[in-house]
Amino acid sequence: AQSVTQLGSHVSVSEGALVLLRCNYSSSVPPYLFWYVQYPNQGLQLLLKYTSAATLVKGINGFEAEFKKSETSFHLTKPSAHMSDAAEYFCALNSGGYQKVTFGTGTKLQVIP
Amino acid sequence: DSGVTQTPKHLITATGQRVTLRCSPRSGDLSVYWYQQSLDQGLQFLIHYYNGEERAKGNILERFSAQQFPDLHSELNLSSLELGDSALYFCASSVDKGGPDEQFFGPGTRLTVL
Numbered sequence: 001a002q003s004v005t006q007l008g009s010h011v012s013v014s015e016g017a018l019v020l021l022r023c024n025y026s027s028s029v030p031p032y033l034f035w036y037v038q039y040p041n042q043g044l045q046l047l048l049k050y051t052s053a054a055t056l057v058k059g060i061n062g063f064e065a066e067f068k069k070s071e072t073s074f075h076l077t078k079p080s081a082h083m084s085d086a087a088e089y090f091c092a093l094n095s096g097g098y099q100k101v102t103f104g105t106g107t108k109l110q111v112i113p
Numbered sequence: 114d115s116g117v118t119q120t121p122k123h124l125i126t127a128t129g130q131r132v133t134l135r136c137s138p139r140s141g142d143l144s145v146y147w148y149q150q151s152l153d154q155g156l157q158f159l160i161h162y163y164n165g166e167e168r169a170k171g172n173i174l175e176r177f178s179a180q181q182f183p184d185l186h187s188e189l190n191l192s193s194l195e196l197g198d199s200a201l202y203f204c205a206s207s208v209d210k211g212g213p214d215e216q217f218f219g220p221g222t223r224l225t226v227l
Contacts, residue, residue: 043218044203045115049215106156
């Protein structure tokens, strides 16, 4: 069975500070991993995805994530938080052939001015 | 704009009623997924259809059902509604050719059961 764990349902950072959102996964086969962002009253949109081509993945809006197999992690980072980054972030895992995607419980990011 | 459309945007109804939510996937996408998002349950996968056939079921109640039509649009039917069914319902679509395809989410339908 596959699973995704996001540590911290709420994270607060100061504007300009490093953003680190944690995601750990469990999968019996090589996984595909995704980070999605959800702004208030909107659907989810893809930030970035890992497809085994490179362990460091760059996404939109300055976000990046590093796949670490030894740690079964796919943490999301951004060097400098912006007020517009305030949103909920979901880590997702696909380790099935038929797009069976498992989402984490989400982390709400608050950016303090 | 993800290219996925959902109607209606908002729906207010009473307990015991039945509603239908509609989703049109992106052009060319064969897979449609339905999710329920609520404050207490988070984002829950309900069901996945691929080219008209049910592919996977998640935490979908027996009172809920879905189908995907030949033109690939999908409907989610919710019956005997309860207060706890109040939530945001999202539809997503993907190409689903066996690879790491991302899902494209619609704007959601906010259901309020009074």
